[in-house]
Structure formats: C-alpha cells, structure tokens
Amino acid sequence: MGKSRSETLFNRIAPIYGLFYDKQKKRFGEVIDSFNNEIDWKSYKRVLDVGCGTGALCSALHQNNLWVIGVDTAFKMLKKASKKNSDVHFIQSSVLEKLPFNDKIFDISIASYVAHGMNQNDRKLMYAEMSRVTNYKVIIYDYNEKRSLLVTAVEWLERGDYFHFIKNAEYEMKNCFSEMRECFSEVRVVNVDVQAAWYICTPV
Numbered sequence: 001m002g003k004s005r006s007e008t009l010f011n012r013i014a015p016i017y018g019l020f021y022d023k024q025k026k027r028f029g030e031v032i033d034s035f036n037n038e039i040d041w042k043s044y045k046r047v048l049d050v051g052c053g054t055g056a057l058c059s060a061l062h063q064n065n066l067w068v069i070g071v072d073t074a075f076k077m078l079k080k081a082s083k084k085n086s087d088v089h090f091i092q093s094s095v096l097e098k099l100p101f102n103d104k105i106f107d108i109s110i111a112s113y114v115a116h117g118m119n120q121n122d123r124k125l126m127y128a129e130m131s132r133v134t135n136y137k138v139i140i141y142d143y144n145e146k147r148s149l150l151v152t153a154v155e156w157l158e159r160g161d162y163f164h165f166i167k168n169a170e171y172e173m174k175n176c177f178s179e180m181r182e183c184f185s186e187v188r189v190v191n192v193d194v195q196a197a198w199y200i201c202t203p204v
Contacts, residue, residue, distance in 0.1 A: 015051060017054050017077065024056035028112075031192050032060055038190050038200065039137065041066060044107035050095050050130060051114035055081030057141075058088045061110075069106075071099065083157070095126045101133045104203075110139040118166040120172065128178035131203040138184065140173065141201040144191055173201055 032041065041064045049058045052070030054077055062085065070085075071093045072078050080088045093099055095111070109130045115123050140163045143182045145166050165172075169189075176183035184201040191197050 012076075017080070021054050021056050021065035021080075023084055024054075025059050028057045029063065031155040031196075032064060033200065035190065035192055038198065039108070039139070044136065046106045046108075047099070047129075048106040048133060050109060050111040050126070052081060052090065053077045055085045055088060055090065057110070057112050058090075059085050062088055071095065090203045095129050096122055099129055099133055103132055104135040106134050106141070108137045108139065109134040112141040113143075115140050115142050115169070116162045118165075119161050120164065120168075123161075123172060124176050124178075124183075127173060127176040127183045129185040131176075131178070131201070138201040138203055138204070140169070140201065141192075142169065142197065142199065143195055144189075144197040146195050169199055171195075173199055 032039075041061075041183065046065055047061050047066045047068045049055075049061065049068060049070040052058050052072050053074075055070055058068045058070040058081065068088045070078070070081060070088060070090045072081075072090070073094050075092055078092055081090050084124070091100065110128065111130065115126065119127065127138070127140075143162070143166050170187055173184055173187045182204050185204050186202040188200045189197050190200060
C-alpha cells in the first residue's frame with residue numbers, strides 16, 4: 001500500500017514542526033495543568049497519543065508521571081519525536097486501521113488537532129478505534145467554533161474538512177456508531193483556549 005497524501009505531507013513538514021516543539025510542549029503543559037479539574041491525570045496511568053507528530057504532547061503528558069505511547073503514520077515525525085523523548089514509546093501506525101493494541105488497554109487516548117484535518121468518514125473510524133482501545137476517556141483536542149481569520153484562511157487553502165468539523169464536532173461524536181454500537185456514551189465540551197476545546201468522550 002502506498003503512502004497516503006497526508007503521510008507524505010507530514011513527512012515533508014516534519015522539520016518545520018520540530019522548530020515549534022518547545023512552544024507546543026509548554027502550551028500543552030499549561031492546558032493540562034489548568035484543566036486538571038476536568039481530567040484528574042493522577043487517577044490514570046496509560047495514555048495513547050494519536051497523531052502524535054513530534055511528540056510535544058507526549059512529553060507534556062509524561063511529565064505528569066503517565067506512561068505514554070505515541071502513534072503516527074509519518075515516519076519522519078516519529079524520528080524527531082524519538083530523539084526528543086527517550087522515555088516515550090513511539091509506533092508507526094494508522095488509527096484508520098486497527099491499531100496494534102488490545103481492547104481497553106489505555107486509560108485515556110487523546111488526539112490533538114487531528115480530527116479537523118480528516119474527512120467525516122475517517123473521523124468516525126478514528127472515534128471508533130479510539131473508543132475500542134480506551135477504558136475511561138477519549139479526548140479530541142481540537143478547534144472550537146471561535147476561529148480566527150488566519151486559521152480560517154489557512155484551513156481554506158488546505159482544503160480539509162475543518163469547516164464541517166467545527167460546526168458538527170459534538171454531534172458527530174455523540175452519533176458515532178461502530179458495529180451497531182455507540183462509540184461514546186457521553187460527550188462533554190470544555191473550552192481550553194480561545195479557539196480550542198477538549199471534546200471529552202466516555203467510551204462504550
């Protein structure tokens with residue numbers, strides 16, 4: 001099977017992402033600390049980061065004494081992630097196919113700024129697979145509806161599904177079904193930044 005368009009793109013831009021690693025890690029850490037009333041990270045042990053990129057979120061989670069695995073399709077992203085995070089395990093895999101993990105093996109799984117770049121059908125596949133491998137909470141960390149002009153322009157140029165996602169994110173998650181079963185029994189939306197939200201989902 002050949003590389004997907006997104007995998008090729010993210011392999012190409014991995015060096016650029018690497019330049020923002022420290023800033024991303026700092027911001028992720030601030031959000032985790034600021035919203036620990038929403039997610040009590042100390043109550044959990046095993047976390048999966050889906051679409052982990054260069055591993056900035058993995059590092060921020062690991063600093064909270066969590067055992068973290070990061071998965072991504074882009075090998076060059078994972079190569080940079082491994083160099084910066086020797087205590088985190090990284091695996092090249094796609095959430096759109098069956099991940100190499102048993103059911104309910106992770107306490108929490110999180111996908112940061114991944115969902116909005118997918119089409120609607122692929123998002124449903126991601127929600128279902130994250131629900132399968134997760135015991136307690138699935139967090140879709142992504143844009144809310146308060147978008148900026150710059151983000152609007154960039155996403156329009158990328159031709160992704162950003163505009164549909166931000167209008168329908170909560171509805172999609174609440175109405176996700178896999179093998180005739182709901183993906184999630186509950187979805188809560190917590191705005192963690194001016195333009196970002198945690199969509200906190202409880203797996204079935």
